[in-house]
Amino acid sequence: MSSQADEVARLKAELAALQQETASLEKKPKKDKRKKKEKNKRKSTADDEAAKLRAELEAVDAETAALTGAPPPEKKRKKDKKAKKAKTEPAPAVPADTDAPPARRAYVGGLPFDATEESVSNYFSTLCGDLEKVEIQCFEDNPERCCGIAYVTFVEPDSLDRALTLDGESFKGDGRTMKIRRDRTGNKPRRPPPPRVAGSLTVYVGNMPWAASKEEVEAMLADAGCAVSSMRYHTDAETGQFRGFVHAELADESSLSNALALAGTRWRGRELRVSHSETGKKRS
Template sequence: MYQGRMNTGQLPGATPAIPPMFPNMLPQFGALQMMPVQAMTQQATRHARRVYVGGLPPTANEQSVATYFSHVMSAIGGNTAGPGDAVVNVYINHEKKFAFVEMRSVEEASNAMALDGIIFEGAPVKVRRPSDYNPSLAATLGPSQPNPNLNLSVVGLSPGSAGGLEGPDRIFVGGLPYYFTESQIRELLESFGPLRGFDLVKDRETGNSKGYAFCVYQDLSVTDIACGALNGIKMGDKTLTVRRANQGTTQPKPEQESVLLHAQQQIALQRFMLAAPSGAPATKVVCLTEVVNPEELKDDNDYEDIVEDMRTECAKFGTLVNVIIPRPLLDGDMAAGVGKVFLEYTDTEGATKARQGLNGRKFGGNEVLAVFYPENKFAEGDYSG
């Protein structure tokens, strides 16, 4: 049974025709016998010839996207398959505002990766590989990196931003607190050297951070050093996971140990600066961790006692609008936010007092961590942060 413990002391597209099993039995079709083979080749290379374009404005349609990207590819010198348009097909998901753009060749699709961030109808769009992209297979079909001689300046881009996020030295940075800004994250990563490419992954609908990013360093020799120094560091209520995106965790080589130690010392100041919960902008919602055990939330009576205990104690800091304590699902699975307590106040003043008063307090032998929580996510019932 629960006992109160809080106290102030403690791509669609046309499907290629299926080739006949016995093509020699159809001599009347003559040269058309080769079409199924060509269609098979197109299907096999499609994953490497398509690019994902995200963040499209509502006005975008298949024709406007095809015309624009064909024009841009020609302008930067990205067309390598001869005269004509580089784009052969476009599929748009209007609801989610993204498109798959199919190029004529694998090389042209790789060149298109340099267009990440280009302005389309007044909005910057993301250009990425599709989810079915197979890097090892694509490497046998053609170049996987944009041509370094593309004239990106004619379309207002600089080389190296998107193309630099491909390859074995790409780093995955997970466990980022949602309130960290792009500039804060870049500053942290650039402690080890300048970045060739950086991408903070955001929700396409809300524009909010999803809590993870990818980067590549200009000096690839610091890749393992940065991973070793950053992985496991506490940031607010999160713990960073930093590793090579395609190869899992890689341990630094012995000769890098002294460099790694220096890097860890170098990062200490920024670690304290960024880890402080007060670094988040003040909101009306406070999130508490290390407060409740999921097992305590299963029994209805215990749950009601916990909610009332929280409401009584936390109302001392300001006028409470709501107390949300996510519970495990009926099948036993953990729903988003289980183990956390969310406190909504009428104003940021009350929330600030609560964060300051509750952060660091001992609760059931654990030290409570209190951070501000985005109001828009709380209003949407998103407790995953």
């Protein structure tokens, strides 16, 4: 009995030891997971702390830059990088615009209807300086009467600056005030005239008053020494109103030269535009 009891006790002791060993083996992975979880938590906390420190550092840099006027380090690096890139890359070539007129031209509105080239020239040359050109704009149905607008081109840019100070003044002291500004439209170069079609004697004549009749246009060309074989007098399809330009078929080379010489000359208050016609007819 005694020996059996001792054997049972021994087996129980071995079983308890085995159970304890098994329990320790089962707890070990859980312990490792717990350690890993704690390690990850510490790492996450460290990352949060680092991010917080970086944010505080950037805030200090930004505040310092605002006080000193210098760009923050990050922006400065980007700026230096752009400057270095711009330095290494050649600047794009800017074509010289030789056709654009200088900024010496003024738009003048609010002029009296009886204003003339002479009166406008006297007014601005006296108050502003030497003039290069005065262009009076007239009513289309009355080419001899100013419509209240003129373009004044000065010899020197300073004269234009002085003219701009007269904005809001009265030309004749009658309560009518002028509107003066830099002419922006005049700085846009016009399309170059088309080349001559081989053997063509056809010209385009434009910028004429709408009130001009076909007979008056023919007479104007004849007075300039142009023998006209035929002429297309362009009118509006609905109203029949003259559209201000014609295509004239001339009789000879001499007439062609005389017609082209009319370009830029004034006729009934307007500067004529004359060029070879893009739809010119060929002559044998």
